[in-house]
Amino acid sequence: MRIRLCLTLSLILWTPLSPAWGAERPNVVLVITDDQGYGDLGCHGNPVLKTPEIDALFKESVRLADYHVAPTCSPTRAALMTGNWTDRTGVWHTVLGRSLLKENFTTMGQIFQNAGYTTGMFGKWHLGDNYPYRAEDRGFTEVLRHGGGGVGQISDAWNNAYFGGSYFHNSRPVPVEGFCTDVFFDAARQFIKKQKAAKQPFVAYIATNAPHGPMHAPPESSVPYQNLPVDLANFFGMIANIDDNVGRLRAFLAEEGLAQNTIFIFTTDNGTAAGDSINNGGMRGKKGSEYDGGHRVPFFVYWPEGGLTGGRDIKPITAHVDVLPTLIDLCGIPVDSSIHFDGRSIKPLLSGNAVEWPDRILVTDSQRVKDPVKWKQTAVMTSQWRLVNGKELYEIAVDPLQTLNVIEQHPEVVTRLTQFYDAWWAELEPSFKEDALIYLGHPAENPASLTSHDWITEGLPPWNQGDVRKGLAGKSNTGYWNVKVVEEGDYEIRLRRWPLSADAPLDASLAPGDPVPGDTAFRSHPGKSIPIVHATIEVGDQKAAIDVPSGAREAVFKLPLKAGATRLSARFQTKDGQEVGAYYAYVKRLSSLK
Known part of the structure; x- marks a missing residue:
């Protein structure tokens, strides 16, 4: 089957490599925000929201122009952490025990920790609040996180809101002061400074709960948007605060002499939750949707010593399952051959050395039910096509708003994508019965x-x-x-x-x-x-x-x-x-x- 061929090829590409660029292993800083869509950035044409720091990163970075995630929070994080399809990991919802990342999957934290990196996780984990699913159980040595899927959710410290309260530091609740995003970025800076002093390579995974609702922002961040409805003003205020923190973190890395050999990534976990009325990046759908607005999001990577600079766009389709294999490849980390990935390293695309690149097929879906349902809110995707729910076909380059269903005109495309999906589903379906305990x-x-x-x-x-x-x-x-x-x-x-x-x-x-x-x-x-x-x-x-x-x-x-x-x-x-x-x-x- 085609799906098996792709997996075999990927394992060949993931043979352990020495670092391709630089004498020292690069550090990794991965910033992922929550519910911020493609259009919720100034550099992507937002006419209201100001994001000067992320815009500056955009201008200097290599950008994945057709990068896809899951349409909701936990599923994207599961794929990001493991390089596996969300449904395979058991994480196809955000509640119902379906946000627990099955313990037989090896995570980014474990892989980098085993390779000698010190690993830190700050903010939103949302892959389990009990042993053996917590970030501190999955390879992250320094953890400051809230509970559940957001501050104030039921697994979080009681009476938490976005200002002050308590977060879990390596499993124990500790009091904090300040706005949540500021707290998480500050903890990441402290972690990075400590690793620099110890001369340890590090991974800092900064996963903000903002701008996820409820919509709270520091007043000074939301003031420029007070002419908007209160929810949208605070949604944009949270993003403005994230932008400030990204700028401070990048300045800090430069001051510490770490910017040149740090792989710095900015991305988001799904489509916008609230900003689509202002700018949706020319797409249909938002958070939760099977259309591109639900799952096509920003991805910027900047690494001067590795040559990942210059404001270049990578046009072939990529996805969340590619992130971990790519970081492994970029950092030259040896990985046990028994570890399975559904994604592949896109290092050849990033470096501009891809002589040939396959016409890949990728899948994303929005299940949000107790047990997965075939074709439920599903997109089967290539760089050219989107087969939605098995009933609609869009040629995305000429119809980015996905308004013209051309399924009757291209039966051969429908057959190819349907056959891939059927094989994909048949392979994953037996795992749906494997409960996370x-x-x-x-x-x-x-x-x-x-x-x-x-x-x-x-x-x-x-x-x-x-x-x-x-x-x-x-x-x-x-x-x-x-x-x-x-x-x-x-x-x-x-x-x-x-x-x-x-x-x-x-x-x-x-x-x-x-x-x-x-x-x-x-x-x-x-x-x-x-x-x-x-x-x-x-x-x-x-x-x-x-x-x-x-x-x-x-x-x-x-x-x-x-x-x-x-x-x-x-x-x-x-x-x-x-x-x-x-x-x-x-x-x-x-x-x-x-």
């Missing part, structure tokens, strides 16, 4: 802190702290966790409606948290009182239930658990018969039966 009783995280973010359910689970405060209930707001009991023994399971850090009774209401500039923060919702009187738990075939007195802060169960994969479901019942899922569960191994 949260570990219980592992010494790296004991107790394990589970949240409804990772419930397996048919609907959208409560995923942010506003949902918890609202007390979302009913069948559509319950679910179960896929877990792995690491060691047989006695376990304590503490069920809570409010997290430990809130320390509030199960049936208590909570006052709203303080507002922050911009949109309404998740914490600004008042916490609804729920009259909880009963709690039930199921772990595999074990079931238990207890009554809950008024004022109790938690419902505590102690159960003997056998080692192995299972499901854990925890629920509360109210005095009026309503069912509420336990948004938080803390599971601790008390003793071993070995």
Whole structure:
């Protein structure tokens, strides 16, 4: 099959190489922003938003002009970290346990760490908040991150907003001051300075949660856009703040004498969430869409010592799965031949030495369901064509807005792309049944802190702290966790409606948290009182239930658990018969039966 041929060829290209340019191994700084689209930059024609620092980077960089990611957050990050199709990694959604990067995949952090690099991750991980899925479990030695998919989401520190609060530093919450993006860039600079002093090559992965909603920005950053609606003003304000930070970071690298031999990348994770009304880069669709506006995004790479300068455009189609193989190639890192990649090194394109380049076929989709559905919001792409949902064909060079469906005129193109997709799907489909399991009783995280973010359910689970405060209930707001009991023994399971850090009774209401500039923060919702009187738990075939007195802060169960994969479901019942899922569960191994 064609897909197998492509993979075999790629493995040949990934034979370990010595560094092609420079005597020392280059450092890597990878900046990826959240929900910023192709048109959300001045250098891409935005008539309102000012991004002078990123515009300057654009002018000096090699640019991937037809670079594609997934239409949403976690899937892009999974592909970026592993060089594999998102659906293969198990990450095809942002919640429902489908944002957990399966543990059998080797990450960028692990590959570079094994090659002697020091690795840092700052900001948004969104590939799992429990062992073994956290950034600190996947090869990153210095980590400062928020929880879940954004600041103030349910896995994040309680009452976090975009200013101040706490983030997880190497698994432990620490207080921070300042706007989130400033905090993450500052932590990255401190990390880089330390590695320079130690004469260590480094990877700094800076993944901002901005400009993802809710729309909060430093007032000084959003002031120039106050004539716009509040959400858009703060969306642009967040990007302006990112632009300032990119400029400060580049100036810092120059001052430290690191700019020449640092591979500096700027990119984003999907199409715009809010800026399409001003400038959408001449494309159709936005975040979540199968059309180009959902997944074609900026990618600028600058490396003076490697010759990656000069403001050049790379026109052949490329994708997120290519980033890791390319960085491995550029840095001359030996990689075990057993590690699989779906992407390929585009070093020949970047260096201008590509004598021949294949007419590649790439796939992206937007599943956002519990289990993948064939052809759901799918684009099968080449440099010339886009086959959308198996029913629409666009010749992208002459129809970038994807308005003229020419599927009837090019049956041979449709056949070729459909055959590729069918083979692609058949190869990946068996892996869809391989659930990512949260570990219980592992010494790296004991107790394990589970949240409804990772419930397996048919609907959208409560995923942010506003949902918890609202007390979302009913069948559509319950679910179960896929877990792995690491060691047989006695376990304590503490069920809570409010997290430990809130320390509030199960049936208590909570006052709203303080507002922050911009949109309404998740914490600004008042916490609804729920009259909880009963709690039930199921772990595999074990079931238990207890009554809950008024004022109790938690419902505590102690159960003997056998080692192995299972499901854990925890629920509360109210005095009026309503069912509420336990948004938080803390599971601790008390003793071993070995």
